[in-house]
Amino acid sequence: MEGKTCCVTGHRNLPQKEIGRVKAALRREIDSAVADGFTRFMSGFADGVDQYFAEIVLEKKKTNPALELVAVIPYQKRLDSLLEKSRTYEMLEACADVVVMQEKYHPNVYSHRNRYMAEHSDRVIAVYDGREKGGTVRTIRFAHQMRKQLREIPVGVIIKPKIM
Template identity: 75%
Template structure:
């Protein structure tokens, strides 16, 4: 990797009403990095922020061919999965290099991927909504420990009731049959059945 390197970390589950703002802010940070002499950009290729970052870097590569994009994939089967989808396969093919952290999946593999990117970067862009747990929060803490430059893109997680409902339905796909942790929830309605209030009273007796 030549020149200064910048990587990204961020959430996969972003509020729909924030995505365009996040893309604009990411574009601004990428442009600022290019102006500051960064020529290499790394992404872990997760859904959400990572792939938005990839698309934005590749857009800029069209006018600045010296830019390089490095894909840092946590394990081999994840790479295989990305290659099965036309969109992500094309993004991978546009990368200067693809780094696979390890061959087999282990629970710690995502932490290892994030650590690799921070260790090999001079600047980290973090798209972050303030939550204290998860991979993005851990990566930010590691960035501070490594004394690397951190640039924040904040996410507004305050949604209206209607937006929260819409996002919940989008995530679970089928509101009548979905999983909550290790439990499967199946909902049905009957004109002759008990009301929700009566069911709750029955549970609380």
């Protein structure tokens, strides 16, 4: 595998007023990754951030054919549902590879997918609003544990706990 690999993690439902800013920040992070020698990008293809990231990578691939997008799908029925929608079907068709983590759904399939992406990446881009639970924060923790480069794009008002 030539080049370095970068993946994304982020929330499915962003506040409408934040989407344009997040897409612009993702575009800057992808440009920065390409400038740093990254050529392979992984997305879990969830709604929201994952798909924004995939769209931007594929847009940039038009002028830089060295770029590759890899879809990492948690289970087969999720892939089937993505293939039924023309927008995601076209994105998946443009991917260099589609990895399906498990045949059937289990409660931990998303966590397995996120860990896989962090393990197989040199850099993780995280669009994060400060929640202390959920897949995004767990993926950030995986990245820290594995000593991966982490780039955070903050979203909304991040509430810090009060110190007494």
